Amino acid sequence: MFWKKYSYSQIKSKVFEALSRNTNYRTEDILGIPGTFLDADIFYDDAPFLKDAPFLSTLIANPNHIGVHTFEDEHEDFFKGTQEIEKDLIKICAEEIFSAEPGSYDGYVASGGTEANIEALWIYRNYYIREFNAAQEEIAVIYSADTHYSIPKGLNLLNLAGIEIETDSTTRNIHIKDLELKLENALAQGYKYFIINVNMSTTMFGSVDDIDRVTTLLNLFHVNYKLHVDGAYGGFIYPFIKENSSFTFKNENISSFSIDGHKMLQAPYGTGIFLVRKNYLKYVCTNEAGYVKGKDFTLCGSRSGANAVCVWMILRIHGSAGWRVKMHRLIDRTTFICEKMDEYGIVYYRNPDLNIVTINSEYISCNLAEKYHLVPDSHKDPLWYKIVVMPHVRQGIIDNFLSELKNESYKRPF
Numbered sequence: 001m002f003w004k005k006y007s008y009s010q011i012k013s014k015v016f017e018a019l020s021r022n023t024n025y026r027t028e029d030i031l032g033i034p035g036t037f038l039d040a041d042i043f044y045d046d047a048p049f050l051k052d053a054p055f056l057s058t059l060i061a062n063p064n065h066i067g068v069h070t071f072e073d074e075h076e077d078f079f080k081g082t083q084e085i086e087k088d089l090i091k092i093c094a095e096e097i098f099s100a101e102p103g104s105y106d107g108y109v110a111s112g113g114t115e116a117n118i119e120a121l122w123i124y125r126n127y128y129i130r131e132f133n134a135a136q137e138e139i140a141v142i143y144s145a146d147t148h149y150s151i152p153k154g155l156n157l158l159n160l161a162g163i164e165i166e167t168d169s170t171t172r173n174i175h176i177k178d179l180e181l182k183l184e185n186a187l188a189q190g191y192k193y194f195i196i197n198v199n200m201s202t203t204m205f206g207s208v209d210d211i212d213r214v215t216t217l218l219n220l221f222h223v224n225y226k227l228h229v230d231g232a233y234g235g236f237i238y239p240f241i242k243e244n245s246s247f248t249f250k251n252e253n254i255s256s257f258s259i260d261g262h263k264m265l266q267a268p269y270g271t272g273i274f275l276v277r278k279n280y281l282k283y284v285c286t287n288e289a290g291y292v293k294g295k296d297f298t299l300c301g302s303r304s305g306a307n308a309v310c311v312w313m314i315l316r317i318h319g320s321a322g323w324r325v326k327m328h329r330l331i332d333r334t335t336f337i338c339e340k341m342d343e344y345g346i347v348y349y350r351n352p353d354l355n356i357v358t359i360n361s362e363y364i365s366c367n368l369a370e371k372y373h374l375v376p377d378s379h380k381d382p383l384w385y386k387i388v389v390m391p392h393v394r395q396g397i398i399d400n401f402l403s404e405l406k407n408e409s410y411k412r413p414f
Contacts, residue, residue: 001099001239003092005319014085015054015309021081022063033078035302037062055310058082063305068281068297070106075294079305086308092315094275097239098257100249106281108298109261109308112272113232114150115299116258119274119284120228121154121195122299123256126283127226128193137161140186143197144174146207148230151197161191172207172349176217183221194218194225200247200257201234204377204386205349206356208238211246215253228256232272234354235259240327241353255280261311264327266391271307326391330355333398334389340402344409355389365408372401 006014023030025037026045037045038060050057063079069087077083090107094100110116121141128134140161143151147164155162163186166178186194196218198209211229218225229247231238236259239245247254261271281297289296318326334355341348347360359374361382369376369385376382387393 001096002320003096003315005322006316008317011313011316012052012054015058015082015313018081018085018309019054019058019061019063021084022061023078024061033064035062035064055306055313058309059304059306061306065109065303065305065308066292066296066298066301067294068106068108070108071281071294073294076292082305082309085312086305089308089312089315090273090275092312093235093259093273094249096320097235097259098248098275100275104278105249105275106278106297107273107275109303109311110258110272110274110298111270111300111303112262113148113230113258113260114153114272116232116272116274117148117150117197117228117230118154118157119299120197120256120258120276121151121158121160123276123280123283124195124226124228125158125160127280128224130283132193132224134193138190138192139195140191140193141195141197142179142183144199144202144209146172146202146205147197147199148203148232151230160195167207170349172202172205174209174214176213179214180217183217183223187221187223192224194223196225196227198227198229199234200229200231200238201351201354201356203233204375204384205358206233206351206354207349208234208351208353211251211253215251219253226255227253228258229254230258232258232260233263233356235273236261236264236323237327237330237355238353240324241331249277261307261314264390265311265314267311267314268307270304271311273311327355330389330391333393333395337387337389337398337402341405344406346405346409349384357387357389358384359387361385363409364405368401368404368408371404372397 043060045060063082065083065086067075069075069083070090086109094105125139128139140163141155142163144165145167163182166175198211200208256276259273261267262269284297286296337357338350346363349358361384364385374385374387377384
């Protein structure tokens with residue numbers, strides 16, 4: 001897991017060089033592109049600070065990264081300069097973080113984890129229909145009860161059946177016996193093809209599904225399945241903390257990943273990343289997009305090139321070594337919180353390789369949770385409240401919160 005750290009001057013030079021290779025709305029005779037630079041009445045391009053602001057300059061230039069640029073064949077080349085930066089970003093994520101072999105994957109910067117997860121469902125549904133002549137009612141999606149709501153949303157959009165697997169209320173692990181029972185029932189009901197969603201950090205708990213136990217059972221049943229990893233939250237932290245993880249492309253059971261730049265990377269919202277093994281995106285090619293050179297294989301269509309540039313800049317300014325250090329700092333702060341709560345007798349859940357702590361609602365008052373903006377699992381009748389140790393969560397805030405939590409612990413029950 002290694003990518004080179006760049007200085008800010010190197011990043012600036014590479015971004016502006018890329019912009020120089022893009023089609024320029026201001027200096028070229030462009031009549032056919034249904035787009036332009038940002039409205040000059042408010043986003044003027046002659047501000048002196050822009051010469052030192054590569055992301056803002058890209059934002060104003062407004063490159064469209066429609067399509068997928070990891071293909072060798074044709075794709076839109078109006079913005080080929082910044083598209084090359086996106087290709088380098090996808091390479092870092094696929095090869096360095098998830099150990100893919102060069103040339104063995106495709107990917108693009110999506111609008112977020114929700115789109116990336118639905119993209120995976122869309123691909124595998126169409127794969128089964130095209131390659132196995134599957135009927136819609138023969139395909140089912142298996143996911144845990146702690147899975148992000150984007151999966152049920154995708155089921156609704158794609159008219160797919162869902163099979164929800166129970167999780168243990170203490171360990172948050174998938175109940176393998178429940179998976180076995182529901183898989184047997186699904187097969188008996190005529191389901192033949194399965195799309196499996198496995199979580200590399202759930203949104204509420206930071207729990208990580210035991211992918212090896214899940215795939216061992218699936219392989220034992222000899223079922224036809226494709227497995228997608230929802231790493232929208234964990235993708236930029238878990239691989240840097242967990243050693244010898246099964247969540248890589250070296251695991252032949254995995255077909256795709258989703259990861260978000262707008263969580264751990266502190267990138268703007270709208271920077272999810274979808275990675276998939278080669279030769280799968282063809283199942284969602286929109287042939288009707290005849291005016292798009294190379295067609296479109298994404299759910300969103302037009303995409304902001306500036307967002308891709310921003311994520312690339314963040315990864316390059318830290319380098320792999322610097323990013324690992326930054327993530328370990330967050331883990332250390334999270335561990336400090338947990339050690340104090342152990343002293344106070346607070347019941348909570350935490351995966352040691354992630355920066356989420358979820359407190360049982362019986363051990364914290366609603367007032368304290370609201371004061372520190374803890375997120376409940378349900379706003380109607382919360383059973384858990386979540387702390388996420390992000391870069392803005394400084395030690396002083398942690399100390400104040402823990403002091404108040406300790407004082408409350410002496411007054412239980414609420």
